[in-house]
Amino acid sequence: MFSKATEYALRAVIFIAQKSSEQEKLGLAEIADAIHSPQFFTAKILQKLTFHNQVISSVRGPNGGFYITDAAKQKSVKSIVEVMGDGDLFDKCVLGLNRCSEKNPCPMHDQYKPIRVDFVTLFEHQTIEEMAQEMNSGSFFIRNEESS
Template identity: 45%
Template sequence: MFSKTCEYAIKASIYIASQSLVSKRVGIKDIAQAIESPEAFTGKIMQVLSKNHIIDSVKGPHGGFEITASAMQTNKLADVVRAMDGDDIFKSCGLGLKECSGANPCPLHNQFAKIRADITKLLETTSLYDVATGLSEGITFLKR
């Protein structure tokens, strides 16, 4: 459903948000370890998330990545997905056809439209704060 890059970006955003809840700024090494991603790849993901104002990058000896409380409430999972994968998940055909619509449907169109609508609603209404609180409270996990 999501690209591997997007999966890592979602995990990284959730991890950074959970650490920001306790006023902790985190570095690339910590993020990469927490989401089980190569450091160089994690760095590239952080650049995209920072450029799209999903996370904040603080330079210097006490730098790292963080998310402000207001950004945690405002930024939704859909923002992370759009930054990494674009709008395809919100619009594309379940079979990957270029031309698929109500007027010219693929065999899965009607069933997939319902699923796509549910996924869109989930991503558009779930904030980084919503998912970070479960992680910081130990209710949810990013790896096992």
């Protein structure tokens, strides 16, 4: 549904929210390993997420790394999707038609409409902090394991 970059961004932000603070920053390698993403790709994603401290923050240097502020933890999960450029998925036709609307519906429009409302509501009301807290319960995971 989302681009691979957005999927990794969601995982990275949840991990950073779970494990970092302004005093304890995380390095690129640790984040990439935690979400099972290539370091170069993770670096590009983190660069996008840190632009103007939109979602996460970073500090350069020997004691540097990535972290998330308490204020940023209160942002919705939808904000991550929007920063990554996939926000249009919340409004898009399920069949990908650009003219689909109430007046000009696709064959799935009426059935998909309530699903879309639930989908948008989920992403708007779930905060980054809530996702991190769920991870702390130990019942959830954010890393795909390699198959043997």
